[in-house]
Amino acid sequence: MAEFRWSAQEIRRDYLLHQSSRSLYTSAPRPLPNNPRRRPRRRTVTLIAAWRLSDSIVIHADSQETVTGDDGIEYRKTVLKIESEQMGNYKVIVAGSGDTPFILEFIEKLRRRLSEESADSLAAFIGIFEEQLRAHMDANPNAERSQFIVGLCCPISNEYNAWITQGSTLCPFDDHELTGHGESLYKETMNRFWTPGMTIQQAILAGIYLLTLAEATSNYVRSPFNIAIIRGNGIWTEPQKYIQLMRDRLSEYEQWVSKVFLACADTSINASQLKELLDNFSRAAENLHEQHIDRTVETLTLEEIMATDDPYPRRPPGITTIFADGTGKFIHDPERTKAIESRFRDAMEYAVKAPHYLRCHQCEREYEYMLANPGQDKEPATIRCIDCNAVNQVIGKVSKIQRLSSPGWVNLDETTPPSTSGKSEPEQ
Numbered sequence: 011m012a013e014f015r016w017s018a019q020e021i022r023r024d025y026l027l028h029q030s031s032r033s034l035y036t037s038a039p040r041p042l043p044n045n046p047r048r049r050p051r052r053r054t055v056t057l058i059a060a061w062r063l064s065d066s067i068v069i070h071a072d073s074q075e076t077v078t079g080d081d082g083i084e085y086r087k088t089v090l091k092i093e094s095e096q097m098g099n100y101k102v103i104v105a106g107s108g109d110t111p112f113i114l115e116f117i118e119k120l121r122r123r124l125s126e127e128s129a130d131s132l133a134a135f136i137g138i139f140e141e142q143l144r145a146h147m148d149a150n151p152n153a154e155r156s157q158f159i160v161g162l163c164c165p166i167s168n169e170y171n172a173w174i175t176q177g178s179t180l181c182p183f184d185d186h187e188l189t190g191h192g193e194s195l196y197k198e199t200m201n202r203f204w205t206p207g208m209t210i211q212q213a214i215l216a217g218i219y220l221l222t223l224a225e226a227t228s229n230y231v232r233s234p235f236n237i238a239i240i241r242g243n244g245i246w247t248e249p250q251k252y253i254q255l256m257r258d259r260l261s262e263y264e265q266w267v268s269k270v271f272l273a274c275a276d277t278s279i280n281a282s283q284l285k286e287l288l289d290n291f292s293r294a295a296e297n298l299h300e301q302h303i304d305r306t307v308e309t310l311t312l313e314e315i316m317a318t319d320d321p322y323p324r325r326p327p328g329i330t331t332i333f334a335d336g337t338g339k340f341i342h343d344p345e346r347t348k349a350i351e352s353r354f355r356d357a358m359e360y361a362v363k364a365p366h367y368l369r370c371h372q373c374e375r376e377y378e379y380m381l382a383n384p385g386q387d388k389e390p391a392t393i394r395c396i397d398c399n400a401v402n403q404v405i406g407k408v409s410k411i412q413r414l415s416s417p418g419w420v421n422l423d424e425t426t427p428p429s430t431s432g433k434s435e436p437e438q
């Protein structure tokens with residue numbers, strides 16, 4: 011296996027550059043000719059797609075690198091191609107297609123350069139990136155042509171953008187952009203999906219469809235796919251578990267949609283047969299859609315259900331019931347949602363109007379008290395114990411209090427607000 015030592019070194023280097031890259035041969039590697047001086051050709055022939063939306067940019071990439079040995083045999087290797095990285099004051103995604111060593115070396119140079127810079131604007135980034143890429147191209151005149159899609163977020167100035175390189179220039183793009191293997195073939199699919207006003211979720215699904223199609227038709231594109239969402243306040247990468255769920259979803263709908271598509275144009279089917287097919291499709295689509303929401307909610311952790319900083323919602327607005335084990339279930343029936351919401355409102359109203367329990371921390375006697383402004387106090391308040399005068403915390407301004415052992419309300423309305431009741435005398 012001595013002939014493969016170069017390959018282990020290369021992989022080690024990748025590993026250092028790309029913390030999470032991993033190597034995988036899809037077929038048993040054959041021995042290379044015994045010529046250690048010649049380096050194998052490593053090409054990142056891949057697909058990278060970027061979608062410009064009204065409030066964000068979504069970037070998709072597959073994860074394959076192809077290494078061509080001297081014997082002309084291509085080996086496939088999995089590399090994580092898009093990963094957001096802090097470089098100086100920027101969060102950056104640099105996804106390259108072309109000559110792997112050229113791309114990795116450039117990213118490392120850019121990383122070092124930006125970590126020395128205090129720059130924090132889009133304009134400054136463009137200047138640095140282009141200067142660095144020009145110098146790198148001049149230093150490697152024989153490197154194969156490579157192209158980058160670059161995504162950037164400057165949290166300090168709340169700016170973001172994405173570009174595609176032409177030579178060493180960062181060119182902004184409208185709508186959508188694609189680079190990599192067979193781009194002209196897949197560009198058409200991308201055009202078909204892109205619509206003005208498409209949502210983040212739709213762009214993510216369209217990109218997954220595009221890469222799935224490319225994986226099925228090309229030796230140079232392979233899952234797992236990587237997806238990043240860029241906004242002014244950060245870059246999110248989509249967890250693999252959701253990507254797989256979305257791939258499953260698309261393939262389940264596609265079977266139905268193809269059937270309907272052909273039936274609509276088929277003149278040998280009469281109108282009532284078509285209507286029956288459409289009715290079946292409508293029922294199946296509704297069921298599938300509910301199942302997909304359920305599966306998505308099942309995969310969410312409690313933190314993810316409660317999270318408010320997701321770049322886009324993973325479930326429709328409505329009620330997700332959370333069980334004791336931390337799992338959730340979405341309620342699909344709008345009537346049930348309405349009923350639960352109304353019960354919840356009643357319960358909240360009752361809860362703020364009902365007496366509250368207090369146990370004095372000093373004399374340990376038990377009391378109940380009523381709030382002066384139920385449901386309106388935002389801050390907790392304090393109240394002096396009517397027996398021992400100790401200061402106790404309560405959830406809002408108190409109007410009256412009574413001992414649980416000997417009921418009889420004591421009115422506190424005339425006292426100063428409980429939060430400043432330090433000076434007032436307790437009623438006896």
Ligand SMILES: [Zn+2]
Nearest residue numbers: 370373395398
């Ligand atoms: Zn007390």
